Amino acid sequence: MLSQDEINALLSGMDSSGGQDASAEAPADSGGDASADAAAQPVGGSTIDESLLTDSEKDAIGEVANISMGSSATTLYSLVNQKVNITTPQVELANWENVINNYERPCVFIQIKYTVGLDGTNILILKEHDVMVITDLMMGGDGTNTDGEVGELQLSAISEAMNQMMGAAATSLSTMINQKVDISPPQATLLDMINDDPSDIADFLTGTFVKISFKMQVGDLVDSTLMQLYPIEFAKALKDTVIAGDSGDGGQEAAAPEPAPAPAPGADAAGMPQMDPSMMQGQPMPQMGMPQMGMPQMGMPQMGMPQMGMPMMAPQMMNMNVQPAQFQNFAGGTTIMAGGENIGIIKDVPLEVTVELGRTAKPIADILDFAPGTIIELDKVAGEPVDVLVNGKFVAKGEVVVIEESFGVRVTEIVQ
Incomplete structure (x- = not known):
């Protein structure tokens, strides 16, 4: 069944006669399958192929987007100091x-263009409430100051957040495709x-495009959906580039490793010199020019005996006096600062103490209008305690x- 919003979109995108025909013919063509009906039905005069x-x-595009957004979530966590899950x-x-028809309005569009490594554009869509929460957290609030509408200050803050988030995503992409990836500064619009x-935002929005929906959670304040839009051609090119980068990163070498070099004469596969069969029987080794030692010949491979023509170091090593190393015991509580001892070492370090009234x-427009005599109203009531920051x-x-x-x-009052 079509929702009221979808019916309104149909009526606004075509004339009334065309809309009536489409709604009348749809049940006959669907064969009783409502879901197939909705997928094949034109929306606003255009059909999704x-x-x-x-x-x-x-699946491949979703996996690439998932890896990229994983890096973005880590970056957003550092900005808002809240647990972020995307x-x-x-x-x-x-x-x-x-x-x-499927997203809350109004919302904030953030357009990001790739300038190095990739050639394309993608758009992030955030709900207005989510933007207010994120920007309030970035400005030191608790995320509950969401009254009013998104202004220039919030758009500027969310653009900076998306710049850092998508910069981290670009770093992940560069690792996947084995080449540098960079982006342009994001542009945010309510x-x-x-x-x-849609053509005023991006040309690819006038046709069919790829939509990737993410579940986004920011602490207990946001449990919402983040959307990312790609042109179809760019999404396919991104997928092919990532696959090519994965296969070119040593893929063939792992499938067909180079054969190991043949061991030199007189050495086994581990690089150790092979013993002459006569040594196994306790016979001397005249060809080596090495005097007999007072130990069984079976122990010679363990001493790392060199091959023919190499200097013989075994006798000197055998005569070395080897003793276990002795270490000082540090269990006597000599750690500096343990339990607060020796805190006097850092007592001379200067700290900046600030008293905040x-x-x-304020939006940028109001700040530009500041002049001598301008009165700025603060969030503190007269006589209310001031904050001391170190x-x-x-x-x-x-x-x-x-x-x-x-x-x-x-x-x-001291704040614990």
Whole structure:
């Protein structure tokens, strides 16, 4: 069954007579299979041709995207200091109408172009709420300040996050294809998609493209879906490049290793000199010019006896006095700083102490309008304790006092 959104998309993409015909003829052609009906039905005047991408190609593209996003998740964790999980890629063909009907609006489009190693474009789509949570965490918040709409400040922050995430993904791709991969700075845009022309964003969005959906979790704050869009030609080229890189990285050598060189005369397969059969019977070795030792000849291979013509070092080694090494016992608690001892060693290290009166977030446009006399409203109420930070870490709260002609802070609470 078609949802109301899909029906509206059909009606807006074609004239009323064409829409009525399509809806009337669909049940007769489907043969009772509703899922096949939806897959073959034109959406907004364009049909998705599933033959453009085989199942094996979808699996390969999904695996490449999964490896890349694994690196991106690690990078995002370092930015938001929250556990990040990006898994379960689902690869399918889609078009613009399909994206509109199956994703929350408005959302943020981040376009990334490959400049070195690969030639193509991909687009990441994030929900507006997810962007607000991620950018709030990046700015030092707790991820709950999601009121309002995405502005220039949030777009700039999410662009920087995606720049680092996709940079890590590019590094993973360069490892897979054995050549350098680089990207251009991402461009983030907030779109409602209904009234936007896809050709203004990217040309490949006007036709059929590859859509990869990821499950994205950021701590307990985000449990959502991240979408990545590829042109079909670029997705296939990326898959072929990765496969070629894997097969060219020593693949043939592993399948057909070079034969090992034949052992030199008088040496066995392990490179050790072979014993003459006469030595096994306790007979002397006149051809070696080596005097008899007072030990069985069977022990000679273990001493690493050299081949013919090499200097004989065995007698000197036999006469060496070998004793076990003696080490000092460090179990007496001599470790510096153990249990807090010797902390005086670092007491002279200077630390930067900062007293923060309050904070606020302003768009770039407002900041550019700052002038002498501008009043900036902070998030602290008058008389509320101020924050004391040591090297940027929040350690205490206090109240502002005046000492003669200088301001000071009286510590009222130590934050554990």
